[in-house]
Amino acid sequence: MKIFYGKGWNWHRLGPQEKTKALELIQTHHWPECQKWFLGVPSENINCLEINVASNECEALYGSLIYQQDAEEEHNRSVFHFYLTKDCLFTMNFDLSVFEGVHPKQVEHQLNRCKDAPEAFLVLVGELVNAYFVELEQFENNLRTLKWKFYHDNNKSIIEAIHKLRHELLIMKSLVMTMKKLAMAVKEAFVSKHFDGIEQCRTLYKIDRVITLIKDYANDINYLLHSEEVVTSHRGNEIFKALTIFTTLFTPVTAFGALWGMNFKYMPELSFKYGYLYSLVLIGFSTVMVYLYLKKKGWTGDLLKDKKKYMKRKSSFK
Structure with a gap:
């Protein structure tokens, strides 16, 4: 003590x-x-x-x-x-x-x-x-x-x-x-x-x-x-947005692919000499039109712009 x-x-x-x-x-x-x-x-x-x-x-x-x-x-x-x-x-x-x-x-x-x-x-x-x-x-x-x-x-x-x-x-x-x-x-x-x-x-x-x-x-x-x-919520929204855009863009390809996979008895397109070419052009045109529509609505810009801003911010601290 x-x-x-x-x-x-x-x-x-x-x-x-x-x-x-x-x-x-x-x-x-x-x-x-x-x-x-x-x-x-x-x-x-x-x-x-x-x-x-x-x-x-x-x-x-x-x-x-x-x-x-x-x-x-x-x-x-x-x-x-x-x-x-x-x-x-x-x-x-x-x-x-x-x-x-x-x-x-x-x-x-x-x-x-x-x-x-x-x-x-x-x-x-x-x-x-x-x-x-x-x-x-x-x-x-x-x-x-x-x-x-x-x-x-x-x-x-x-x-x-x-x-x-x-x-x-x-x-x-x-x-x-x-x-x-x-x-x-x-x-x-x-x-x-x-x-x-x-x-x-x-x-x-x-x-x-x-x-x-x-x-x-x-x-x-x-x-x-x-x-x-x-940030976590924003990332989740971006992921869902990207998946939605990809799904929408590939909808024409999916639709035509589904038609090609059908095996009916009568298939008139078999006699088309340039059938594949026409189909590819139609698929490409449909995809571009869908993309332009999404871009016009402003539903694709954020994904691209955010990436550029992020890279620019990272480089400014080097």
């Missing part, structure tokens, strides 16, 4: 096997209500957050929260447990060192400026949000790369990449919303306290900023998904 002594408050950092020491820190008048939660520690299945305001000036906030989650494996996650009063905070299995961009010395300086345990707890929440910012920066880079890849070469792998980023963003949103609920619970539990300190306001602003970023990224991903649906 490690103890950080602040100005009128202290923070006990406990390991996952120090449950007995944690029990000694819980105030007796809080025990009946938090007994169910504490007996379930360590729990890695649910997010639990409870407020105890039964006694005036002895408010408490406690629970178990997921603060790190792997995007690929559901059970690869980190859960910390905490108990918070005005002058005491203990955490179990809480390790900021697993995140990039966390500076222990800077965190210690911030904690030294805190006047009570709730303010210090918000500082720790703010550091978690800082770690999420680092992960969001990498996410933004991946999203930017995907946008250009979607523009240049849209294929089946694009939709898979979009859904993967969407899943990662949902995981990140879940973690951030957990911190949002935690900050709101701190303000609710210690409502008599004025949350106007610099460190407290900074944490609340961080949470609002990261939520805004996540909303913007979600809009971008939804736009990509919508664009993918439009």
Whole structure:
């Protein structure tokens, strides 16, 4: 167990096997209500957050929260447990060192400026949000790369990449919303306290900023998904259009071929010296007339123009 002594408050950092020491820190008048939660520690299945305001000036906030989650494996996650009063905070299995961009010395300086345990707890929440910012920066880079890849070469792998980023963003949103609920619970539990300190306001602003970023990224991903649906629908329409055109153009050939394949007893065309020539000319003429009719209606132009535009766009980026 490690103890950080602040100005009128202290923070006990406990390991996952120090449950007995944690029990000694819980105030007796809080025990009946938090007994169910504490007996379930360590729990890695649910997010639990409870407020105890039964006694005036002895408010408490406690629970178990997921603060790190792997995007690929559901059970690869980190859960910390905490108990918070005005002058005491203990955490179990809480390790900021697993995140990039966390500076222990800077965190210690911030904690030294805190006047009570709730303010210090918000500082720790703010550091978690800082770690999420680092992960969001990498996410933004991946999203930017995907946008250009979607523009240049849209294929089946694009939709898979979009859904993967969407899943990662949902995981990140879940973690951030957990911190949002935690900050709101701190303000609710210690409502008599004025949350106007610099460190407290900074944490609340961080949470609002990261939520805004996540909303913007979600809009971008939804736009990509919508664009993918439009492209897929357009391709399907082009395929059906091409099949319709081919079927229509070859209708004369099919009709005359059907006549040639008939074996009636009386076949007057057998005596025609230039029967094949006349038939071929008639087939060709009928096919050309059908094509000209389709072209006049504008039912063939898009297929040819789209291909030319696509090739022109591809060459402009070389």
